[in-house]
Amino acid sequence: MSIYSEIKQEVRELSKLCVENSRIDPELYQKYDVKRGLRDLNGKGVLTGLTNISEIVASKTVDGKSIPCEGKLYYRGYDVEELIRSQPKEEHFGYERIAYLLLFGNLPQEEDFKKFCGLLSFYRTLPTSFVRDIIMKAPSSDMMNTLARSVLTLYSYDETAEDISVENVLRQCMQLIALFPLLSVYGYQAYRHYHDGQSLFIHQPDPALSTAENILRILRPDCQYTALEAKVLDIALILHADHGGGNNSTFTTHVVTSSGTDTYSAIAAALGSLKGPRHGGANIKVVQMFEDIKSHVRDWGDDEEITAYLQKLLHKEAFDRSGLIYGMGHAVYSMSDPRAKTMAAFVEGLSAEKGRTEEYKLYTSVERLAVELIAKERKIYKGVSANVDFYSGFIYSMLDLPMELYTPIFAISRIAGWSAHRIEELIGGGKIIRPAYMAVQPRRPLP
Incomplete structure (x- = not known):
């Protein structure tokens, strides 16, 4: 046996100790009312x-009781579906x-918006x-x-990397919003x-183009894309x-930011979560x-044939045998995910x-049949519907985006929210975020 095989065996044995001594009885969470x-x-x-x-809305109060309702998502108080519907068709x-709205709290006036886009172009x-x-x-x-490594390395190029004043952090964040498409596509x-x-081809971004247009431009060998492609990606x-x-990566951003650390460390942590x-x-x-x-x-x-396959998924007899129909259900939404509804409206075209x-048509059939089947076969505390992931992967595949970039595209978008x-x-935190954990290991005397 080689030294590497011996070491691997030793690590395997030590891992068994980890498993043996790190389990916590699930009943203890109820006993101590731990969420x-x-x-x-x-x-x-x-x-x-x-x-x-x-804000995410998934329920409403009727006669003092909370009941599920059609899902809604609001950015700074504006209904996201209405924000999208109000856009001109040619808007890319x-x-x-939306990045301006999330950062500054108001929809931009045209002159302010031009300045903001000019800053993003400068930082790109x-x-x-x-x-x-x-x-x-x-x-x-x-x-x-790759993206996280690039973000952490940008720290070394920033003379005021540790400055966490609002002005400096805003500058850093706008730079990251501008650079995420380049870092992601070039890395791929x-x-x-x-x-x-x-x-290997490295296309420079066009300062006159939007984030969505530049993603398609720098990714494709011929830099070409259609207006519909740019619109759907936007x-x-x-x-x-x-x-x-409260989503995992944004909460991570809050937690890490509350420690007083630099912007690059906070965003790298969010990337690890995402x-x-x-x-x-x-x-x-x-997609898989x-x-x-x-x-x-x-x-x-x-x-009937589709339903039979979906039953195999739920019974852990097909695909990865996880028992899940991926893209169905959400931690918060029940009756509908407004993001999925909006995406579905653009998918057909x-x-x-x-x-x-x-x-x-296959996607729409699976969505319809999965809702019925899950409701029939699973005891769930709330309704189930397609989530944003159900259609986003299909959209990205139709845009000829490589699967390796699906999650970075998510990050390119979410960096505005982070x-x-x-x-x-x-501005408003003031305290380090430090939730409590209850120790359940009995105390022991030394042997």
């Missing part, structure tokens, strides 16, 4: 803070308007040789890790070049820009699940442009 995952038994989040930035700068330039020296060296197969291109031998960025203060498959990586699971569906369901128009109408919440925490 596991900061949620009560009905899945409702425990209030840990206040925010002006965004919707995400920038990486330090000299950053692509060569940082992004192209030791490229990672995981783009979220470097990896594909070195590991897959693909041609809508996706708007819908992912923020989601209350990377998880229970959070930002969920849409990848949806649908690939499995397409390979096992012969007739995509046969409800894009699928027609891309010649994938039959696949779109930035707003970091600034809010710096």
Whole structure:
């Protein structure tokens, strides 16, 4: 046996000790009324803070009782669905308007908006040789890790990195909002070049274009895209820009910011949270699940055949055998996820442009049948509906975005919300966030 095999065996044995001595009896959470995952038994989040930035509504009070209702998402008090409906059809700068709203609390006047977009264009330039020296060296197969590394490295290029005044943090945040598309796409291109031998091309962003347009421009070899593609990606960025203060990555931003640390460390921590498959990586699971569906369901128009496959998913007999139908259900929403509803309205048109109408019909059938099946087979405390991840992966695939960039696209959008919440925490927090844990290990005398 080699030394490496011996070491691996020793680590395996030590890991058994970790498992043996780290388990906590689930009944203790009820005994001590501990809100596991900061949620009560009905899945409702425990209030840990206040925010002006965004609000999720999933229930209403009737006769003193809380009952589920159609989901709503508000940015600074504005209904997100209304914000999107009010945009001109040719508008491709919707995400920038929402970023302004989240950061500064009001919808921008045109002159203020031009100045804001001008600042983003100015900041959309990486330090000299950053692509060569940082992004192209030791490229990672995981783009979220690449993005986090780039963010932490930007600290070294910032002469006032530790300054947490609102003015300086705002400047840092606007720079990150501007740079996230470059860091993500360039990181992907470097990896594909070195590991897959693909041609390396680095397109510079166009200062006259929006975030959505620049993503498509710098990603594609010919820099070409359609107006509908840019519009749909812009809508996706708007819908992912923020989601209350309690989602895992935004709460992480609040927690880490409350310690007084620098912006780059706080945002890198949020990226680490978003990377998880229970959070930002969920849409990848949806796409992979649908690939499995397409390979096992012969007739995509046969409800009975689709239902039979979905039953196998729930019974842990298909796909990854997790017992989940990915893209269905949400920690907060029950009757509907407003982000999924809005996305669905744009999916049909894009699928027609891309010649994938039959696949779109399969998605709508799975959504309809899964709701009925889950309600029938699972005892759940609230309703279930498609969440934003159900359609976002399909949209990204129709936009020819590589799967490796699905979660970074989420980050490119959510950096606006993280930035707003970091600034809010710096202005109004005042205390380090430190929840309590109850120790249940009996005390023991030394042997």
